[in-house]
Amino acid sequence: MLSVSVCVGSSCHVRNSRRIIDELQEAIRSRNLDALVDLRAEFCLGHCIDGPNVKVGNEILGSVAHEAMDDFVDAHIVPRLEG
Numbered sequence: 001m002l003s004v005s006v007c008v009g010s011s012c013h014v015r016n017s018r019r020i021i022d023e024l025q026e027a028i029r030s031r032n033l034d035a036l037v038d039l040r041a042e043f044c045l046g047h048c049i050d051g052p053n054v055k056v057g058n059e060i061l062g063s064v065a066h067e068a069m070d071d072f073v074d075a076h077i078v079p080r081l082e083g
Ligand code: FES
Pocket: 007, 008, 009, 010, 011, 012, 013, 043, 044, 045, 046, 047, 048, 049, 051, 052, 053
């Protein structure tokens, strides 16, 4: 199970992190990866200036665009599940 946390702290929240959760969930579901990914919201990952932030495993990725969740899953989640 791969842990994926979307920051919903105030700084990331104002940068659309709620939409990231919704669209990331949809991108994961469309690839039938629901059972392999533990998607959750988390308060402040400590990198506010780089937000919105998403933590995949132990890596924090910044400036995540909610419009690009399909690409995000393919680039950052699928390789970790395969590796
Ligand atoms: S509010 Fe998201 S990293 Fe601080």
